[in-house]
Amino acid sequence: MRFLNEPQYDLTYSDVFMAPSRSGVSSRLQVDLTSTDALATPLPLVVANMTAVSGRRMAETVARRGGIAIIPQDIPAAVVGGTIAKVKASHTIFDTAVTVTPSTTTGEAMSLLTKRSHGVVVVVEDGHPIGLVGAAETAETDRFTQVHEVMSTDLLLVSPDDAPETVFEQLLERHQQVAIAVRDGQLVGVMTSRGALRSTIYQPAVDSQGQLRVGAAVGINGDVTGRAEQLLRAGADVLVVDTAHGHQEKMIESLARIREVRDQLAGEVGRIPLVAGNVVTREGVADLVEVGADVIKVGVGPGAMCTTRMQTGVGRPQFTAVLECAEAAREAGASVWADGGVRHPRDVALALAAGAGSVMIGSWLAGTHESTGDQRTDAEGRSYKESFGMASARAVKNRTREQSAFERARAGLFEEGISSSRMYIDPQRPGVEDLLDFITSGVRSSCTYAGAASLPEFHDRAVVGIQSPSGYEEGRPLHASWS
Ligand SMILES: NC(=O)C1=CN([C@@H]2O[C@H](COP(=O)(O)OP(=O)(O)OC[C@H]3O[C@@H](n4cnc5c(N)ncnc54)[C@H](OP(=O)(O)O)[C@@H]3O)[C@@H](O)[C@H]2O)C=CC1
Numbered sequence: 001m002r003f004l005n006e007p008q009y010d011l012t013y014s015d016v017f018m019a020p021s022r023s024g025v026s027s028r029l030q031v032d033l034t035s036t037d038a039l040a041t042p043l044p045l046v047v048a049n050m051t052a053v054s055g056r057r058m059a060e061t062v063a064r065r066g067g068i069a070i071i072p073q074d075i076p077a078a079v080v081g082g083t084i085a086k087v088k089a090s091h092t093i094f095d096t097a098v099t100v101t102p103s104t105t106t107g108e109a110m111s112l113l114t115k116r117s118h119g120v121v122v123v124v125e126d127g128h129p130i131g132l133v134g135a136a137e138t139a140e141t142d143r144f145t146q147v148h149e150v151m152s153t154d155l156l157l158v159s160p161d162d163a164p165e166t167v168f169e170q171l172l173e174r175h176q177q178v179a180i181a182v183r184d185g186q187l188v189g190v191m192t193s194r195g196a197l198r199s200t201i202y203q204p205a206v207d208s209q210g211q212l213r214v215g216a217a218v219g220i221n222g223d224v225t226g227r228a229e230q231l232l233r234a235g236a237d238v239l240v241v242d243t244a245h246g247h248q249e250k251m252i253e254s255l256a257r258i259r260e261v262r263d264q265l266a267g268e269v270g271r272i273p274l275v276a277g278n279v280v281t282r283e284g285v286a287d288l289v290e291v292g293a294d295v296i297k298v299g300v301g302p303g304a305m306c307t308t309r310m311q312t313g314v315g316r317p318q319f320t321a322v323l324e325c326a327e328a329a330r331e332a333g334a335s336v337w338a339d340g341g342v343r344h345p346r347d348v349a350l351a352l353a354a355g356a357g358s359v360m361i362g363s364w365l366a367g368t369h370e371s372t373g374d375q376r377t378d379a380e381g382r383s384y385k386e387s388f389g390m391a392s393a394r395a396v397k398n399r400t401r402e403q404s405a406f407e408r409a410r411a412g413l414f415e416e417g418i419s420s421s422r423m424y425i426d427p428q429r430p431g432v433e434d435l436l437d438f439i440t441s442g443v444r445s446s447c448t449y450a451g452a453a454s455l456p457e458f459h460d461r462a463v464v465g466i467q468s469p470s471g472y473e474e475g476r477p478l479h480a481s482w483s
């Protein structure tokens, strides 16, 4: 990456723009988005280890499209083990169906509809799909009606081995919303026509067994090696050792011990990459790589739920932090994840141009069907989910649940995050895959503007300039007339 005009100060994503260059890449579909970090996922996107964001549904949906989610450190290891097992058992192409039994009430079925983005609930009997219900089937019923009374039985049953193009054509021909995949009569999963299209654009992120990949986080307090061992044995594909101030002795000691466990188990579970952070300086990167991190998580204070910079004055504008840390990591034979502060597809593109191997996103994904929270409605009828920071009083209270009431109350005074925030569901993009489409189409396009067919080429070729606030403002679309 080169600058058009040399920066005199540290830069945020909003401070910079990319200039187009002569390009030989004639289609956005030609761009290979494989991440340049030790995980080499087909999509360079990571779901942040935030309790309000990353759980089973998020993990399997994102991995099916090539990214990876990290299950947070506050979830007990045994529960994370169960989540990993379910993600690994999910189909890599067909979406997991939301299922009910014939006697379920329509009220209950409707409450489950927003758990996934495909818009229907499948009615099963002994594992066989016998009907489906969606908004159309339940529109005129009271909420105590049982689903077998209103379900549609005109089902498009397909084989899990059918090509997505074939499924797409069948859905179009029969004017149906979802196809149901069955093997030996048993439900395997569902596919919408948009899901069929996506399956031809994205590659799933899979492990050596061909199962979806998922990661898990470990903090630096408590029995860190015990938790690391449990997560590795449960099948985690990456361990993220995570704390606010990643450049501290306790992190270095914990990481060294976790690395030992990882190396001891390598014969059984393979050599699992270690990610550690968060840091924003070359020195931080060097110290964590030295002790064994394959990937360094970069970002102090850019997160949407973060109050660190306002409370402490500590942090660093994220574009410069990523640029400098990515260079330091490359020199040391490692790579970085740009963590936090992503609000638009352009921010992901800029982080990758700066040399990030992957980009970690939290709050933006909180307002989707697949995040962990329950969907709520505000006084104006808008749907939202609640989000909160991992250093908020709410998260600290949860993390310290085994300590005394006094210790918990005292820890709660040291909050550095927002305890309750509303992440509205965008009616245009209510599912995480809608956001992935939005982000990846932007990033693919950025690469072609730079003449890059892959992310290493993108980093090499990107030309970045510094802009004024009015330069940034000029680029914002106007949804209403301005006079
Ligand atoms: N990227 C970012 O900017 C930030 C991210 N976070 C996220 O929040 C989650 C919780 O992290 P964390 O708050 O570290 O909690 P942890 O539970 O991981 O504990 C942090 C440990 O580090 C010690 N510590 C020393 N200095 C600091 C400091 N300046 N800030 C915080 N802890 C410090 C704490 O001791 P003691 O409590 O006694 O001081 C505690 O033992 C993580 O997921 C982290 O990534 C949190 C803040 C900033």
Ligand SMILES: Nc1nc2c(ncn2[C@@H]2O[C@H](COP(=O)(O)O)[C@@H](O)[C@H]2O)c(=O)[nH]1
Pocket (backbone or CB within 6 Å): 048, 049, 050, 278, 299, 301, 302, 303, 304, 305, 306, 307, 308, 339, 340, 341, 342, 360, 361, 362, 363, 364, 388, 389, 390, 391, 392, 416, 417, 418
């Ligand atoms: N200072 C704080 N940082 C936090 C907190 N919770 C999470 N985070 C960091 O933010 C990113 C995600 O950023 P986003 O803009 O995509 O939401 C996450 O990975 C953490 O590093 C917090 O309570 N305080």
